[in-house]
Structure formats: structure tokens, C-alpha cells
Amino acid sequence: MKMLINGELRDKKAKIEVINPYDNKLIDKVPEGSKEDVMDAIKAAKNAKKTMNDLSSRKIYEILFKISLKLKDNIDNFAELITLETGKPIKDSKEEIKRSIQTIELSAEESKRVYGETVPMDATIGGKGFIGFTIKIPLGVIGAITPFNYPINLALHKIAPAIATKNTIVIKPSSQAPLSLLKLGELFNEFLPPGAINIVTGSGGIIGDEIVKNTDVDKISFTGSVKTGISISKRAGLKKLTMELGGNDPLIVLNDADIEEAVLAATRGSYLFSGQVCIAVKRIILQNSIADDFLQKFVKKTRQLKVGDPMDPKTDIGPLIDENSAINVEKRVNNALKDGAELLCGGKRKANFYMPTVLDNVTSKMELVQEETFGPISPIIRVKDIDEALKVANDTKYGLQSGIFTQSIKNALKAAEKLDTGSVLINKQPTFRTDNMPFGGFKMSGIGKEGIKYAVEDMTKTKLVVINSN
Numbered sequence: 301m302k303m304l305i306n307g308e309l310r311d312k313k314a315k316i317e318v319i320n321p322y323d324n325k326l327i328d329k330v331p332e333g334s335k336e337d338v339m340d341a342i343k344a345a346k347n348a349k350k351t352m353n354d355l356s357s358r359k360i361y362e363i364l365f366k367i368s369l370k371l372k373d374n375i376d377n378f379a380e381l382i383t384l385e386t387g388k389p390i391k392d393s394k395e396e397i398k399r400s401i402q403t404i405e406l407s408a409e410e411s412k413r414v415y416g417e418t419v420p421m422d423a424t425i426g427g428k429g430f431i432g433f434t435i436k437i438p439l440g441v442i443g444a445i446t447p448f449n450y451p452i453n454l455a456l457h458k459i460a461p462a463i464a465t466k467n468t469i470v471i472k473p474s475s476q477a478p479l480s481l482l483k484l485g486e487l488f489n490e491f492l493p494p495g496a497i498n499i500v501t502g503s504g505g506i507i508g509d510e511i512v513k514n515t516d517v518d519k520i521s522f523t524g525s526v527k528t529g530i531s532i533s534k535r536a537g538l539k540k541l542t543m544e545l546g547g548n549d550p551l552i553v554l555n556d557a558d559i560e561e562a563v564l565a566a567t568r569g570s571y572l573f574s575g576q577v578c579i580a581v582k583r584i585i586l587q588n589s590i591a592d593d594f595l596q597k598f599v600k601k602t603r604q605l606k607v608g609d610p611m612d613p614k615t616d617i618g619p620l621i622d623e624n625s626a627i628n629v630e631k632r633v634n635n636a637l638k639d640g641a642e643l644l645c646g647g648k649r650k651a652n653f654y655m656p657t658v659l660d661n662v663t664s665k666m667e668l669v670q671e672e673t674f675g676p677i678s679p680i681i682r683v684k685d686i687d688e689a690l691k692v693a694n695d696t697k698y699g700l701q702s703g704i705f706t707q708s709i710k711n712a713l714k715a716a717e718k719l720d721t722g723s724v725l726i727n728k729q730p731t732f733r734t735d736n737m738p739f740g741g742f743k744m745s746g747i748g749k750e751g752i753k754y755a756v757e758d759m760t761k762t763k764l765v766v767i768n769s770n
């Protein structure tokens with residue numbers, strides 16, 4: 301597949317190989333873009349600003365709506381490509397595309413609601429006789445950088461609101477999973493003026509670096525790891541930043557919880573896409589009195605998961621994105637075991653696969669739960685009461701989402717107040733996102749919010765107009 305720059309597909313001699321994580325076979329090659337390529341893309345995006353700005357909001361709505369219909373016609377093709385390049389189970393890839401369609405629809409709708417407000421100037425001394433109002437104008441060029449795990453929907457959380465607000469965009473996908481986005485780019489390119497959307501493949505250190513530093517880029521919208529996020533913040537200068545970074549989400553289960561429901565939530569939350577999800581359940585915090593009951597049911601559910609070929613519609617757990625990632629998970633589990641954790645099931649690696657694993661008697665000090673562990677691992681931390689549970693839950697540098705199971709409104713409200721995370725889910729796993737909700741973490745998990753309405757707000761600037769009617 302080829303890059304998309306100024307409305308044209310561009311190839312290069314130098315290539316990046318895209319490998320199927322299931323069998324380590326080559327799927328395709330994409331161009332290894334250079335600094336010149338990304339500079340061309342930024343120039344094209346800059347030049348396309350006026351054309352985009354001249355389009356009516358109605359036209360933008362129609363364009364986005366047509367693209368959503370095209371994607372609807374191609375759910376299976378896009379889902380298969382995601383599964384090939386990421387190893388995501390096909391049923392989850394289909395879910396991603398269904399959500400992606402909604403992400404575009406929501407953006408189409410939001411494109412009709414980009415407007416300012418009137419300002420009551422005469423409420424101040426000196427303001428009498430003045431009429432003030434604000435207008436929302438596009439920022440200009442959005443620079444976007446995305447990770448491997450939701451290659452279409454996370455990219456769309458940047459592309460679709462950028463287009464809805466008449467911005468132009470240059471986006472760099474993950475080098476591990478660039479194919480589905482390149483294919484999606486061709487869909488957008490059918491309907492948009494040249495240069496409105498540009499997709500440049502290549503290394504983070506070259507393509508990403510230029511997007512981050514180039515002064516013709518007005519905003520960086522990044523989704524990825526904390527490490528890359530911090531390095532981007534240091535280089536971005538005075539650009540607006542949205543940072544959607546890593547997570548270490550806790551799921552608390554108290555003694556008054558519906559245990560069956562909590563077990564289902566923990567299973568879905570811990571093992572979705574083999575735990576390679578920013579909002580996966582990364583720590584399960586159990587009140588002592590229900591811990592044994594919960595674990596007996598949870599280990600049974602974990603053992604029932606079907607591990608195997610991600611193209612098989614029955615598969616729950618596919619491979620990790622590459623062998624290094626699986627080795628990293630293996631090391632952290634082994635270290636936790638050395639430090640006193642107890643293996644209840646799993647604990648084995650085979651090439652890129654890591655078996656769904658439950659570990660009891662984990663403590664907050666272990667690297668397995670101090671850092672974000674991107675694998676199908678359920679570390680169990682036992683606590684005596686809600687206060688200890690909340691303390692343990694907050695004992696992390698991350699603050700993306702959190703979940704608590706309890707039947708007590710008092711406990712639920714206490715958790716909502718005390719948990720230091722961007723969202724608190726009550727009687728639901730934190731592995732939950734609707735594409736219109738404000739989404740974004742506290743602490744090291746990020747800066748700003750996505751979710752279409754919130755991204756739209758962040759991709760515009762406010763201009764004030766004052767009329768002297770004295």
C-alpha cells in the first residue's frame with residue numbers, strides 16, 4: 301500500500317515490512333517515508349486550509365456521512381485487515397469498525413454545531429453599548445500520531461473531528477499496523493479536496509519527529525505510550541497538545557457486589573485484545589471476604605477462553621503484537637512470582653502468544669502493576685475494606701479509567717469522588733468507551749479529552765468580535 305500526500309498515492313523504494321503477529325508472515329510492505337515526504341504532506345495540508353475553510357458546514361456533513369456509508373459497505377474487508385496486521389480477534393475487529401462508523405457519523409453531526417456564543421459585554425463597567433460574540437475557527441493543520449492497537453477507530457477520533465471543524469490533517473500510523481489506515485485514507489480521499497488528509501508512513505523518530513516540531517502544524521493529537529508522549533511534549537513547542545496515553549486501570553470488587561456480574565466484567569476487561577488496550581483492567585482489587593468466591597469463578601471463566609487463530613470467529617485471545625511484547629509480559633509475570641505472587645492459571649508463553657493468566661497475592665510494589673503491562677494478565681490485590689481499595693487503586697502514576705462493583709450507593713459515590721481517574725465506572729469494567737463520551741486520563745495518562753464533541757472543541761480556536769453600538 302502507498303502513502304497519501306496531497307491527494308496522490310506515493311510509493312518509495314525503501315519499505316517497512318508489515319508482519320502478521322499470528323504466524324510472523326509478511327502481509328505487505330509500506331513506504332518508509334522520509335523527512336521530505338512528511339514536509340510535503342505538511343505543505344499540502346497548509347495549502348488545503350483555504351479550500352477546506354471555504355466548504356460549507358452542510359457540505360462537510362454530507363462528505364462525512366458519505367464516507368460513513370462507504371465504510372459500512374466494507375466492514376468485513378477492514379476488519380480482516382485489522383486482524384491481519386494486529387492479531388486482534390476478528391469479532392473484536394468487526395466491533396472496532398462498527399464503532400468507527402459511529403465515530404464518523406458523530407463527527408458529521410457535530411460539524412453542524414461548530415459555533416460560538418454572545419458575550420454580555422454590558423455586564424461590566426465600560427461594556428455598555430458594546431455587542432460581543434465569538435466565532436469558532438479551525439486551528440489549521442492537525443498533526444496526528446497513532447498506536448497499533450485500534451488502528452482505525454483511534455485514528456478516526458482525530459481525522460473525523462479535524463474534518464468536521466474544517467481543519468486539514470497529517471497523520472502517521474503505527475509502523476506495526478499501518479495498512480488499515482492507508483486503506484481508509486483512500487476512502488476519505490475520494491470525497492475531500494487534495495491535501496485535506498495526508499497519511500505518511502515511516503519511523504516515529506523521523507516522520508513523527510517532523511510532525512511534532514514543524515511550525516506549520518498547529519496542534520498535535522497523540523495516542524500512544526507515556527514514554528513517547530513525554531518525549532513529544534518536550535519537542536512540540538507552543539502547539540496545542542492532546543495526549544491520550546497509557547493506563548493501569550483498577551477494577552475494585554467489594555463484598556456487597558454482584559459477584560457473577562463482576563466476574564464477567566473482569567473477564568471482558570482483562571482479556572479484550574489480550575489486554576493490549578489502554579483501558580484494559582490491569583489490576584483487580586478484591587475485598588478479602590469475597591476474594592475466594594470471586595477467584596474460583598473467575599479462574600474458571602479464564603480457563604474457558606479460546607486461544608488461537610484471530611481469524612476464527614470463536615477466538616477470544618490472539619497473539620500479542622510481537623514476540624518482544626510477549627517476552628516482556630513473561631518477564632514481569634516471572635518476577636512477580638519470584639516476589640511472592642501465586643499463579644492460579646496461565647503463566648505460559650508460546651512465541652507471540654501469552655496465555656490468559658491470573659495471579660493472586662500481588663502487591664502494589666511489583667513492576668507488573670506499577671507499570672502498564674500490555675498482556676492478558678489479571679493481577680489480584682486483596683484488601684480489607686473500601687478505604688484500602690481506593691488507596692491501592694490510586695497508588696499509580698496512571699489515571700485513565702477505573703471501575704468498582706458494589707450495590708451500595710454510598711460506596712459508589714465515595715469511589716466516584718476519590719478515584720483519581722478520568723472516568724469512574726460503577727458496576728462496569730473500566731474497559732468501556734462510547735465514542736461520544738469525554739475520554740482522557742488524569743496524571744500520566746494524558747492531557748485533554750477526546751470524544752467527538754470534546755475533540756471538536758479542542759480543534760478550534762475562539763475569536764471574539766466586538767461591535768461598538770454607542
Ligand code: NAP
Nearest residue numbers: 446447448473474475503504508524525528544545546578
Ligand atoms: P508507542 O510506541 O508510543 O507508539 C505510538 C506512535 O508513536 C507510533 O505511531 C510510533 O511510531 C510513534 N512514535 C514513536 N516514537 C516517536 C517519536 N520519537 N516521535 C513521534 N512519534 C513517535 O505506542 P504503541 O506501542 O503503538 O501503543 C501502545 C500504547 O498506547 C500503550 O501505552 C497504550 O496504553 C497507549 N494507548 C492509549 C490510548 C488512549 O486513548 N489513552 C489508546 C490506545 C493506546 P512507530 O510505530 O513508527 O514507532
